[in-house]
Amino acid sequence: MKQSYFSLVLFLFPLLTKAAGLVPCEPSVLNGKIVNECGFCQVGSLIKNVADWIGVVSGFIVVLVIIYAGLRMVYSIGNVSAKTDARRLISTAVIGYVIILGSWMLVDTFVKFLIPGSSYGINNPLICP
Numbered sequence: 001m002k003q004s005y006f007s008l009v010l011f012l013f014p015l016l017t018k019a020a021g022l023v024p025c026e027p028s029v030l031n032g033k034i035v036n037e038c039g040f041c042q043v044g045s046l047i048k049n050v051a052d053w054i055g056v057v058s059g060f061i062v063v064l065v066i067i068y069a070g071l072r073m074v075y076s077i078g079n080v081s082a083k084t085d086a087r088r089l090i091s092t093a094v095i096g097y098v099i100i101l102g103s104w105m106l107v108d109t110f111v112k113f114l115i116p117g118s119s120y121g122i123n124n125p126l127i128c129p
Helices: 002-017 040-075 080-114
Strands: 028-030 033-035
Touching: 040 080
Parallel strands: none
Antiparallel strands: 028 033
16 A cells, blocks of 8 residues: 555656756757757756756755654653654754755756856856857
């Protein structure tokens, strides 16, 4: 029973999060020739899009974990160990999100370093020629 729910979630997860559109180019064939061929810049853009998507999804997950831990802390009225576990869960979620944001910044900077003509910075878009 659990496996069927897990398969359903895996099947619906890309549809729910709108994972389509991560690939920046769509090669097509016209008269036997490939038109709009994907290049190195599009691969960098794909990596950046995936990193951005992971950052957004993990942000939602961290917020849900913090809400859950806060509720556990509220409902642990006199239980000191449950309160400590809830605090530990909140701190672990925040530390994990800081690690994810740091890795996102490294990936973003590295991709912009590899693509010529792109400017550094978090809010600067990656422009493929």
